[in-house]
Amino acid sequence: MNTRLIDTILGRTCGCDFHSFGFCILIINKIRLFSCSMLLAIWLVSSPALAEPALDDLVLIANAKSGIEHLTKREVVNIYLGRYRRLDIGSSAEPIDLSSKTDAKALFYRLLVDKNLAEINAYWSRLVFSGKTRPPQQADSVDEILDMVGHNRNALGYIDRASVNSQVVIVFEWSDS
Amino acid sequence: MFFTQLKKLAGLFWFIFSLSAFDARAAETSSLNIHGFGTLGLARSSSSDVGFIRNLSQPKGIQDGEWSGRIDTILGVQAHWQITSDLTAVGQVVSRYKYDDTRDPTVDLAFVKWEPDDRFSLRVGRIGSDVMMLADSRLVGYSYLTVRPSVDFFGSLFFSSFDGGDGSFTLPLGGGLIRSKIFAGRLHEKAPDDPSLWDTSGSRLYGAVVDYFSGPWQFRISSSQLRYSSDVDFKALTGILYGISDATGITDARDAADAFVTKDTNSHYYSLGTVYDQGPVHIEAAAIKIYHETATFQDSRSGYLLAGYRINAVTPYIGISRWTTDDENLQTGLPDELVLPSGTLDFKPLNDRFQGIMSTLSADQTTTTLGIRWDVRPKVALKAQWDSVYAYDDSKFPYASASDTDWNGRTDVISLSMDFIF
Numbered sequence: 001m002n003t004r005l006i007d008t009i010l011g012r013t014c015g016c017d018f019h020s021f022g023f024c025i026l027i028i029n030k031i032r033l034f035s036c037s038m039l040l041a042i043w044l045v046s047s048p049a050l051a052e053p054a055l056d057d058l059v060l061i062a063n064a065k066s067g068i069e070h071l072t073k074r075e076v077v078n079i080y081l082g083r084y085r086r087l088d089i090g091s092s093a094e095p096i097d098l099s100s101k102t103d104a105k106a107l108f109y110r111l112l113v114d115k116n117l118a119e120i121n122a123y124w125s126r127l128v129f130s131g132k133t134r135p136p137q138q139a140d141s142v143d144e145i146l147d148m149v150g151h152n153r154n155a156l157g158y159i160d161r162a163s164v165n166s167q168v169v170i171v172f173e174w175s176d177s
Numbered sequence: 178m179f180f181t182q183l184k185k186l187a188g189l190f191w192f193i194f195s196l197s198a199f200d201a202r203a204a205e206t207s208s209l210n211i212h213g214f215g216t217l218g219l220a221r222s223s224s225s226d227v228g229f230i231r232n233l234s235q236p237k238g239i240q241d242g243e244w245s246g247r248i249d250t251i252l253g254v255q256a257h258w259q260i261t262s263d264l265t266a267v268g269q270v271v272s273r274y275k276y277d278d279t280r281d282p283t284v285d286l287a288f289v290k291w292e293p294d295d296r297f298s299l300r301v302g303r304i305g306s307d308v309m310m311l312a313d314s315r316l317v318g319y320s321y322l323t324v325r326p327s328v329d330f331f332g333s334l335f336f337s338s339f340d341g342g343d344g345s346f347t348l349p350l351g352g353g354l355i356r357s358k359i360f361a362g363r364l365h366e367k368a369p370d371d372p373s374l375w376d377t378s379g380s381r382l383y384g385a386v387v388d389y390f391s392g393p394w395q396f397r398i399s400s401s402q403l404r405y406s407s408d409v410d411f412k413a414l415t416g417i418l419y420g421i422s423d424a425t426g427i428t429d430a431r432d433a434a435d436a437f438v439t440k441d442t443n444s445h446y447y448s449l450g451t452v453y454d455q456g457p458v459h460i461e462a463a464a465i466k467i468y469h470e471t472a473t474f475q476d477s478r479s480g481y482l483l484a485g486y487r488i489n490a491v492t493p494y495i496g497i498s499r500w501t502t503d504d505e506n507l508q509t510g511l512p513d514e515l516v517l518p519s520g521t522l523d524f525k526p527l528n529d530r531f532q533g534i535m536s537t538l539s540a541d542q543t544t545t546t547l548g549i550r551w552d553v554r555p556k557v558a559l560k561a562q563w564d565s566v567y568a569y570d571d572s573k574f575p576y577a578s579a580s581d582t583d584w585n586g587r588t589d590v591i592s593l594s595m596d597f598i599f
Binding site: 074078083084085086092100113114115116117118119121122123125126127128129130131132134 | 212214253255257259265267269286288290294295296300304305311313314316317319320321347349352354390392455456457487490552554555556558598
């Protein structure tokens, strides 16, 4: 259905006189522009989630040589929410997130602060666009997290327990909290 | 004119989205990241007497029941450059409806941040104003529940950033974290002063903020002071008062005119706030008291309470807010009629005009808000909101185009928006 036809139909439906017809067209144009912009933005911004098996035994890992033995849930919350990343051993933690395309990230934040990814994104948008702090680095896969943590003594990441290797140690697990 | 601007904005949206889609993957691994935020908002106000505005930086409001995207539509783009591990540069450009009746993009943030460790940070450049809790992120609709920040609370804040610096220090304390911050600088923005502009650039702003974080709680106390660099243009009124005072010897008229001097006077902001954010529950409340040394603005108190509960991707919310000002009870000191040997001077029109101006400086209203946020995608939220404003007295200060109207104090504002980040 073309634009003119839509306008014509809506104009007739409104029963408009000449002046209010112009007003209707203006309103219709605004609504049409708004609707198109919304659809366009949703299409462009949205990205399909890549299905991955849910991790039912998520653990937080650090570099085996980091000197970190254990973190409390409060410390993990502060680190991952960007409030305070200084560790008791004197270094600064560098948290790593899995990509939003994974189910593990959603599970991690649900377990940590009972928030969904939209809420976490909203939280970070407030901090990022006020220039206060930066969100965790992103990794696309568990292997990438293992590689980043294995090569960085300050890095932290969450993976499933079965993937833990000799280069990393578990510093927090939900059974502790 | 507005519709043309909206079309241009839509084109800008398209360009930015295309850019971000192309650059997104590369940006994740680069030290230079481009991000953005935006709001496509439509709102209508039932009142035909006053223009409903988001805050005092907007010269024209929405009224007459007409749907408009004027007050809430915003687009921002940020470049974030991690120069070294402890040095960051941030630049942010925002297009929004502002004091000069345009959406011309302005540099909202432009600073360098030095963060030698996680306890201390120093920022120098153009920085978001942190005078009230959440004030420095109030352009980012995606970051909060409502379509717009509470007008009763944030409405008087006509500036969004300043040129200067801030330093913050964070320490663990009592199982939580305490973060203290001081800031100082100068404003760079103008404010609408119908029919002209009030240039506030150079006005000195400084203050201190203390936040305490404990589990799902955040508490905040802040104090700041703003010293104005220029006068609001009341020359047409004050010039007459000075002239009459000189001619008649009535010093009260001069005192009344002096009270409108703004330059080199201070406004003092004292604010408290708290946020409780646990699981699906989100509650926030804040209050502020503002003292002004000039009669151009009346001392004010305002506060709001907002509560939301998430059910899957949908979060209904309810809020209530209040904004009141203290009546200055300022008079010209002139009798309605002054009998002189040479005749009678009729000052009643001047006294009426003076009181008319004073009435536009008052706020005394309560707003009830009901709304719903639907996170349709992880980075896109749709919102619908109803605000019911009840003004108890002659509350015209929070509105545009309110000077010559007999507003009955009631308006309902319906708002729809799509907020997104990229």
